[in-house]
Structures are given as structure tokens and as C-alpha cells.
Amino acid sequence: MSRRSRSDPRTLLEILHCAGIPRTAAGSSRCTGGAQKRRAAVRRGSQRRSLTITRGAYSGRSPQRRHRAPPFCGGAPGPEVATLVQGRFKRDGSASAEPERHGGTGPNVGSSSPQHAQNPGPGPSADGGSGTGRLGTSASSGPAATPTVKPPKGPSGPGSRIALRNWRISTRLVSLLALPVVAATSLGALRINDSMDDIQQLDNMKLLTEMTKQATELAAALQEERDQSAGPLAHNSTASNITVKGYRDKTDRAATNFINAAEDIDTSSKDGNLQGVRDSLVGLVRDLDTLSKVRSDAYETKGNATQTVESYHRLITHLLDLSQDMAEATSNPDMIQRTRALAAFSSAKEYASVQRAVLAAALPANNTTLGDLSENDRLYAQGALESEESDLNSFRSIYGDDGAEELLKPIEDGSSTIEASDQYAGRAFGRPEGLADLDRRSYKDWVDDSSTKIQQMGNIEHTLLEDMEQKARELRSATERDAIIAGALILIVLGVSLVGAFVVARSMIRSLRRLQETATKVAQDRLPELVKQLSESDPQDVDTSVESVGVHSRDEIGRVAAAFDDVHREAVRLAAEQALLRGNVNAMFTNLSRRSQGLIQRQLSLISELESREADPDQLSSLFKLDHLATRMRRNGENLLVLAGEEPGRRWTRPVPLVDVLRAAASEVEQYERIELAAVPTTEVAGRVVNDLVHLLAELLENATSFSSPQTKVKVTGHALPDGRVLIEIHDTGIGLSPEDLAAINERLASPPTVDVSVSRRMGLFVVGRLSQRHGIRIQLRPSDSGGTTALVMLPVDVAQGGKKPQAKPGQGAPGAPAAAQAAAGVAAARRGGGNGQGGGALGGAPGGPG
Known part of the structure; x- marks a missing residue:
């Protein structure tokens, strides 16, 4: 067993x-059946x-039968x-x-715990002996009981958990750093948000630039169609003419590319950023649906080319207005300047193309006869000439004189063909019957000579578009860099703040934890064990030395540790x-x-x-x-x-x-x-x-x-x-x-x-x-x-x-x-x-x- x-x-x-x-x-x-x-x-x-x-x-x-003693605690003597x-x-x-002699000096083998509660003491026994009574029951009389420890003065308990005094050290440090860190983070977040808005705008500018390029190409195709078909159609040629058909096919391809680009704008405008541009594109697409009617009525009235030129001019002007929409879609000053300059120059190019179309419709098919320029057409073309000069001046003021002069050199300096064409147009539109005083010229010669200027202006326009794209890329890169730097700075500030708070809190918590562990060990292990040794053996044989907490700093924690060592020794x-x-x-x-x-x-x-x-x-x-x-x-x-x-x-x-x-x-x-x-x-x-x-x-x-x-x-x-x-x-x-x-x-x-x-x-x-x-x-x-x-x-x-x-x-x-x-x-x-x-x-x- x-x-x-x-x-x-x-x-x-x-x-x-x-x-x-x-x-x-x-x-x-x-018990039943007691003994007799x-x-x-x-x-x-x-x-x-x-x-x-x-x-x-x-x-x-x-x-002698004794009376039963009253209930009280104590031994029973x-x-x-x-x-x-x-x-x-x-x-x-x-x-x-036989008994064995044994020294009666041995210690009590079981030391009692001082933490057990004790009941009140007994009263005297009924027989006059020393106290005998029921174990653990209380008595009504006897010596004074152990004095009750009074509760400490001051607020009782630790209070609410959310009270400031109950916060952990790390929580207090984090709370102390929270306000400046949150403020810095908020400002940085606003800066990053602005940068993201700028990036979004620049992405929109990229789309608009592509859209403007497609619109400019479509406008150029319409200009070529209008100017190149003016002579043949004015001299009773049909739409089946190879020249007319070729330019119209080119225009159709440009229109298809433009519509495809407009679909990207439509997709990006769903968040509301390009809603205005989308509305303009919707109107443009609706206007392009009228192109077939414009073509069918082109140059049917003899001596009145203005009607056809004006119909094309409205379409082209609407396309060129996208540059203004680009200026409204961005808040960057450089991009606004470049879009306005492009719009001004494109308008000047359109007016130059209008002059070419009007004269092409007025000049004969060969140079054997004089041209027939009606007064209405002359006045219309003269207005276009003046508008061209005005738009070029606007371009110079917007783009800057130095930069504009550099760009305009191909059309203003060094080209005799362009200069001769400008003089010819000025004299033709300057006064009534102006063509009568000029050399006889066919519309083909005029179109070839004036196209040199239009081509140069198209090159300048293309340069402006590329300059806009390059500037948009640079601005986007700079904005991304600023956003990354701002984000990195915020992360660095947060990291340094949190690491600093962690290091400081860890230093404090380590000292406090060491103090807590030592105090707990002293209260639960060392001191009770020492008291037990002192109660079971000679106090002279017990080591009563006190081990220090181990926190020797000069701050408040170190002073508390020193005070605890004093309390421990006492x-x-x-x-x-x-x-x-x-x-x-x-x-x-x-x-x-x-x-x-x-x-x-x-x-x-x-x-x-x-x-x-x-x-x-x-x-x-x-x-x-x-x-x-x-x-x-x-x-x-x-x-x-x-x-x-x-x-x-x-x-x-x-x-x-x-x-x-x-x-x-x-x-x-x-x-x-x-x-x-x-x-x-x-x-x-x-x-x-x-x-x-x-x-x-x-x-x-x-x-x-x-x-x-x-x-x-x-x-x-x-x-x-x-x-x-x-x-x-x-x-x-x-x-x-x-x-x-x-x-x-x-x-x-x-x-x-x-x-x-x-x-x-x-x-x-x-x-x-x-x-x-x-x-x-x-x-x-x-x-x-x-x-x-x-x-x-x-x-x-x-x-x-x-x-x-x-x-x-x-x-x-x-x-x-x-x-x-x-x-x-x-x-x-x-x-x-x-x-x-x-x-x-x-x-x-x-x-x-x-x-």
C-alpha cells in the first residue's frame, strides 16, 4: 500500500x-446507547x-458534577x-x-504566520481555572485585544483608472509629446495633401496637354483642309478632287484621335477635377458633328468665302479654347503662363490661316487673270490680319519679350518668302481693289508661299506644347520630391520623438521596475524569511545585512530607492x-x-x-x-x-x-x-x-x-x-x-x-x-x-x-x-x-x- x-x-x-x-x-x-x-x-x-x-x-x-463553562476561546487547563x-x-x-532525557530548548518547528486574524480573548472559566473554552469562539471579557490599525489619512484607494496619477510612465511621456507631435504631423499632413493635390493637378495637366496636342493637330488639319480646298472648290471643283479628299481624310483621322483622347478626359473627370474641360469636349464633339454640313456648303457662293471660312474658324477656335481650359485646371503660375501663351500664339496662327484661305478662294486657278476679292471678304481678311498682329503682341507680353523674340525669329527674321507673303496679304487687304495693283498669281502659288509661314508657326506651336509637357514633368517630379521629403521629415520627427520617449521611459521604467521587484522580493521573501530565521534561531547567528536596491541615480527615483533601503534596514x-x-x-x-x-x-x-x-x-x-x-x-x-x-x-x-x-x-x-x-x-x-x-x-x-x-x-x-x-x-x-x-x-x-x-x-x-x-x-x-x-x-x-x-x-x-x-x-x-x-x-x- x-x-x-x-x-x-x-x-x-x-x-x-x-x-x-x-x-x-x-x-x-x-451517539445512542450511553454506558450505564x-x-x-x-x-x-x-x-x-x-x-x-x-x-x-x-x-x-x-x-462532584461541575457546571459547564461559558463559551470562550483558549486552552482547556x-x-x-x-x-x-x-x-x-x-x-x-x-x-x-523508560523515558529519554531530551533538552527542552528546541525551537518551535513551525513558525506561525503574523498575518492570521485573531478572535477576541476569553473570559474566566466557571470553575475559576485559567481559560478553557470552545476553540475560536469569542469572549465577552478579558484583557484588551490587539489595537486596531487605523486607516491612513487622505484619499482612499487609487481612484479612477483614467485619473492622471494612475497613468503609466510611458503613457505620460507619450501624452506629453502627443500635442507637438500631432501638431507637426497635422502640418506635415496638410503639406503632403497640398503636394498630392498639386500632383493630381499636374497629372490632369498631362492629360490636358495631350488633349491640347490632339486638339491642335485637329485644328491644324482643319486649317489645311479649309485653306487647301478653298481654291479648288471656289473654281467649281468637287469634293472628289484628290486634293480635297486627301485633306479631308487627314482631318477625319485627326478627329478620331481627338475623340479617343477625349474619352480619357471623360474617365478622369468623374472625380470632378476636370468637369469643366469635359463639358467643353462635349460641345466640341457636338460641333464636329456639323463638319459634314460645313464641307457640303464649302465655297458654294461665288465671291463670299467668308461664310465657309467662318464656319471652319468657329470649329478651330473652339478647339484652341482648350488651352484656356488648361489654364483654369491648374494653379501653377508657370503652367498658367505657358497655356495662355500657347492659346495666344495658336490664335495668331489661326488668323494667319484665315488670310491664306480667303486669298486662295479669291485668286484664279492660273496667273493669266486677276483675282476677284469681294469687299466683304477683304474686310474679313483685314480683320484677321489685325487680330494676328494683336495675338502675337499678346504672346510676347505673356511669354516674355526675350523668349518670344527667340521663338518668333523663324517667322519674323531671315525668311524672304514669309516676308513677301506678308507684304502681299497686307497690300491685298489694305484697300479696295487691292488685288488689281498686285502681280498676277494663282491660288496654288499663294498657298505654297503662305504655307511656309503657317508651317513655321506650327513648329513654334509644337515647341510650346513640348515645353508645356516638359514643364509639367519637372513640376510633378519636384512636387513628388517635396511630398517625399515632407513625409520623410514627418516620419523622422515621429521616429525621433517616439524613440526618445521610449528611451527616456525605458530608463525610468527600468529603475522603477528594479525598485518594484526588489521591494516585492523584500516584502514577500527576504523579510519574512529573515523574520522566520530570527524566530527560529539565535538572532546573533542570523545575517541581518541589507542588500541595496541597486538604483544609484541622483534623480527622484534614486532618492526613493535610497529611502527604501533605509526603510528596509530599519x-x-x-x-x-x-x-x-x-x-x-x-x-x-x-x-x-x-x-x-x-x-x-x-x-x-x-x-x-x-x-x-x-x-x-x-x-x-x-x-x-x-x-x-x-x-x-x-x-x-x-x-x-x-x-x-x-x-x-x-x-x-x-x-x-x-x-x-x-x-x-x-x-x-x-x-x-x-x-x-x-x-x-x-x-x-x-x-x-x-x-x-x-x-x-x-x-x-x-x-x-x-x-x-x-x-x-x-x-x-x-x-x-x-x-x-x-x-x-x-x-x-x-x-x-x-x-x-x-x-x-x-x-x-x-x-x-x-x-x-x-x-x-x-x-x-x-x-x-x-x-x-x-x-x-x-x-x-x-x-x-x-x-x-x-x-x-x-x-x-x-x-x-x-x-x-x-x-x-x-x-x-x-x-x-x-x-x-x-x-x-x-x-x-x-x-x-x-x-x-x-x-x-x-x-x-x-x-x-x-x-
Whole structure:
């Protein structure tokens, strides 16, 4: 059978259930069938009490029934009669085991935690003895309780989570940098947004430039169609003329390219940026639908070419107006200047083309006859000549005189053909019948000569368009560069700010974290461990040096760390002083206890001597009461030894049967006749634990008898578990305890508190907890189904098996009558005698057979 660890996390009830022991055997049912009492007969020089063995237990009637003590906390200094605890011996000298001398200076093996709450102290017992009462219950009187720590002044709690004082260091630094960083980021974002708008505008300019190029080519094709077909159509040629058809086909191809380019503008205008341009294109496409009608009516009226020229002129002017739309679609001054200059120059080129068309329609097919220029056509052409000069002047003013003169050199300087053509047109349009004074010329010669100027102007126009495209690319590249630089600067500012905040916060947080970890380690590990060492050993042998936090900066954090080191040193110093004070108090308790035990032992010897000489039953009964009170006084002295952390001066060297240990414990209780033993296994208790176990069980039995009705029994049962442990149950049918009190008591039993004034008022609870902790015994109180309280005592294997491995053998029942009587005789002898050198006590008789 495998053994279980002493630190079994299961409750004693769970262990009992797993061992297969029914709840009735565990004391859950009310005890029925109490032992019959017989009147005790006092005889001199013989057995003092006659015990009647019933159901494997013993009971008796005390000479005088005592009143039940009021409920209060504390140990139960009841009538001490057992001879097994801390060097008590049989007075008849019949020792069954020799005691082993053991120094009583050993420390308490289980230091108690100072953090356990403590209940109010007890009041005086009803019989005048030192406090005995229900473990953990409060009393109405007694010494002053431990003073309550007053709450600190000032605001309570950390406050709201969003309060500024609850922010983390990193959060505060980020919040501090948030405003300037957000401002800088916003300004940078606005700058980037402006750059993106500029890029969008320049992308639109790229589309518009392409659109303008297509429009200019279409305008040039219309000009060529109009000018080249003017002569043939004016001289009765048809549209099937090769010359006319060729130029019209060229115009159609240019119109197709223009419409395709317009579709790109239509797609890009959906966001609203080019809506105005799109509207213009819609009108242009509608006007181009009228081109077929213009062609069909071209030059049909003799001497009135103005009508046809004007129809073409409206289409061409509408196309050239796209340059103005380009100027409205951008906000860049350079691009606006170039688009306006292009528009002005293109208009001048159109007026030059108008002059060519009018003269071509007026001149004859050959140079043998004079031309016929109507006055209407002459005035129209003269207006075109003047508009050309005006637009060229506008171009110069917009583009700049220096740049314009450089561009206009091909048409103004160095070309005799262009110069002659200009002079010819000026003289022809300058006055009525101007053609009559000029050399005869065919329309073909005129068209060829004037086309030189138109071609040069087309080259200049193409140069302006390329210049616009180049400028748009440069501006877009510059704008992209500015946007990238602005974005990079924003990222750098954000990065530097965040990295700086991170570095500063990390430096502060690292110091604070080191301070926090050290403070937590000191509070949870170092200081409690040091206090434990100081309480368990000589303070002079304990290293009380203080390790520094390790934060040595000169800022506020460093000063806080230095202040914490000072607090730590002061706490260690105070702990050492408190340990020294506790050691002195423990030594005082030990000395007082040893002295009082010596006096009480002499008193017990004297009482035993008087008992042996007394024949009067009444006087003998009074001596028994006096003997009982002296025994209780001796147990109070032993409680002082436990309080001081001392162990019994003598130990048993051989195992002792558990039934004898239970009898010895019962013999120390004032109302021992109410205690009933049943179903005690045949296990043996290790000799080193016998004295402390008798003391522990006596406290629990005293408590059970004190807080239950005198007419009821206190039932004690034992169960041997399969793993070798033994469970002892003590059942009473008393007043019981509330769940809160039971929980508090079980906590105190598991972790006895430190020694203070409250311990003196609940001595029994403290003694039971200390003794159980010393030997690994688990104790738990629980309510009984029949009313009252059940105390469960779990003996570990090394205690319950006498230091031997557990043996798989059936449990033994209660001892039989002869063995019980023999044990009772030993108890009676123990009540008369003192420890004068040999061990024994109530264990004079061996355990009986199964009951």
C-alpha cells in the first residue's frame, strides 16, 4: 500500500470517505446507547474509582458534577491525570517504557504566520481555572485585544483608472509629446495633401496637354483642309478632287484621335477635377458633328468665302479654347503662363490661316487673270490680319519679350518668302481693289508661299506644347520630391520623438521596475524569511545585512530607492529587536513554567501522601478534587512551554498503543467519565510523539466535554486507513459552531498565529495548532449531523505506526473489560503519583483484545 505525503491536499472528510469508512462511523450520527453509570465507591489504599466498561469504552461519575463553562476561546487547563506528557510518571513505579532525557530548548518547528486574524480573548472559566473554552469562539471579557490599525489619512484607494496619477510612465511621456507631435504631423499632413493635390493637378495637366496636342493637330488639319480646298472648290471643283479628299481624310483621322483622347478626359473627370474641360469636349464633339454640313456648303457662293471660312474658324477656335481650359485646371503660375501663351500664339496662327484661305478662294486657278476679292471678304481678311498682329503682341507680353523674340525669329527674321507673303496679304487687304495693283498669281502659288509661314508657326506651336509637357514633368517630379521629403521629415520627427520617449521611459521604467521587484522580493521573501530565521534561531547567528536596491541615480527615483533601503534596514533592525524580545519572553516563559512545574510536582506528591493516609470518603473526595486542580495547573505550565517553543524534557523510547494514549488523554479531562472509546485500532504511536499527542487530545477532549450537555457522551473512535495513517474522531453533541467560526478555527489550526496577548486568551487553540504542526498531524473541525462538533485528527504514518512501515492487518476494536480495568487502575495511580524518574503513567496495562 503506497504512503501518502503529510501535505495531502484533501480534507480529512475526503480521506475518510476514500478509505471506505461510513459517515456513521465518522461520528455523523448522534451517539445512542450511553454506558450505564455505577455509583463509585471510594476505598482507602485501593482502586479510587470503579469503572464500568461499556461498548469497549470506559465511563465513570466524578465525585462532584461541575457546571459547564461559558463559551470562550483558549486552552482547556482541565484535570491533568495522564503520566505520558513531558516527563510525568506513575507514582507506583510500574513503568512500561523508560523515558529519554531530551533538552527542552528546541525551537518551535513551525513558525506561525503574523498575518492570521485573531478572535477576541476569553473570559474566566466557571470553575475559576485559567481559560478553557470552545476553540475560536469569542469572549465577552478579558484583557484588551490587539489595537486596531487605523486607516491612513487622505484619499482612499487609487481612484479612477483614467485619473492622471494612475497613468503609466510611458503613457505620460507619450501624452506629453502627443500635442507637438500631432501638431507637426497635422502640418506635415496638410503639406503632403497640398503636394498630392498639386500632383493630381499636374497629372490632369498631362492629360490636358495631350488633349491640347490632339486638339491642335485637329485644328491644324482643319486649317489645311479649309485653306487647301478653298481654291479648288471656289473654281467649281468637287469634293472628289484628290486634293480635297486627301485633306479631308487627314482631318477625319485627326478627329478620331481627338475623340479617343477625349474619352480619357471623360474617365478622369468623374472625380470632378476636370468637369469643366469635359463639358467643353462635349460641345466640341457636338460641333464636329456639323463638319459634314460645313464641307457640303464649302465655297458654294461665288465671291463670299467668308461664310465657309467662318464656319471652319468657329470649329478651330473652339478647339484652341482648350488651352484656356488648361489654364483654369491648374494653379501653377508657370503652367498658367505657358497655356495662355500657347492659346495666344495658336490664335495668331489661326488668323494667319484665315488670310491664306480667303486669298486662295479669291485668286484664279492660273496667273493669266486677276483675282476677284469681294469687299466683304477683304474686310474679313483685314480683320484677321489685325487680330494676328494683336495675338502675337499678346504672346510676347505673356511669354516674355526675350523668349518670344527667340521663338518668333523663324517667322519674323531671315525668311524672304514669309516676308513677301506678308507684304502681299497686307497690300491685298489694305484697300479696295487691292488685288488689281498686285502681280498676277494663282491660288496654288499663294498657298505654297503662305504655307511656309503657317508651317513655321506650327513648329513654334509644337515647341510650346513640348515645353508645356516638359514643364509639367519637372513640376510633378519636384512636387513628388517635396511630398517625399515632407513625409520623410514627418516620419523622422515621429521616429525621433517616439524613440526618445521610449528611451527616456525605458530608463525610468527600468529603475522603477528594479525598485518594484526588489521591494516585492523584500516584502514577500527576504523579510519574512529573515523574520522566520530570527524566530527560529539565535538572532546573533542570523545575517541581518541589507542588500541595496541597486538604483544609484541622483534623480527622484534614486532618492526613493535610497529611502527604501533605509526603510528596509530599519525593518530588519526592528525585526532583530523583536526576535530578541521574543527570545527573552520565551526564556521567561520557560523559567516560570519549569519553576511552577517543580512546585506543582511537589504539591502532587504531598496530595498523594495525604490521600494514602486519609480514610474518610468525604475528605478523600476533596483531596481528589485538589489533585485534579493541581494536575490542570501542571498542564497550564506545559502550555507555557509550548508557547515558548520548547519541547518536553523527556521522551518515550518505545512505541505506545494508541488506546493507552487515548486513555491517558481522557484521564486528564475533568469530566472523563463522559468519554466513551469505541473501535480503536491496534496501532502504536511513536514514542517521541506520545507526550505531545496526549496533550493535544486532552485539549480537544476538554473542549468537547466543556461545551456539551453533562448528560451526553463524548464519543472517540479511531480508523486505520489503507495507507497506514490513522484517523481519530472526537464527537460531541454540544452547542456547535457557525460556518464562519469553523473556518476561522481550521485556519488557525493549520497556521498557528504568532505569540501575542490574544494567544494567552485562546491557549488551547494555539497549543493544539503548535503540537500538530510540530509532528505533521492534521486537525480539522466540522459540524456533526447530530448536532455539536466533530474534531478529526489525522496521524501520519510515521506517527501512527510507531516509526515502522504500516502492516496490512485488520483494525482492533475497543479493549476488553480486563484490559480496560487495568488501564483505568493505571490512570488512577497516575493521578496520585509524580514523575520521579521512570516512565509509565496511564499506560501501565497493555491493550486488550478486540472488543
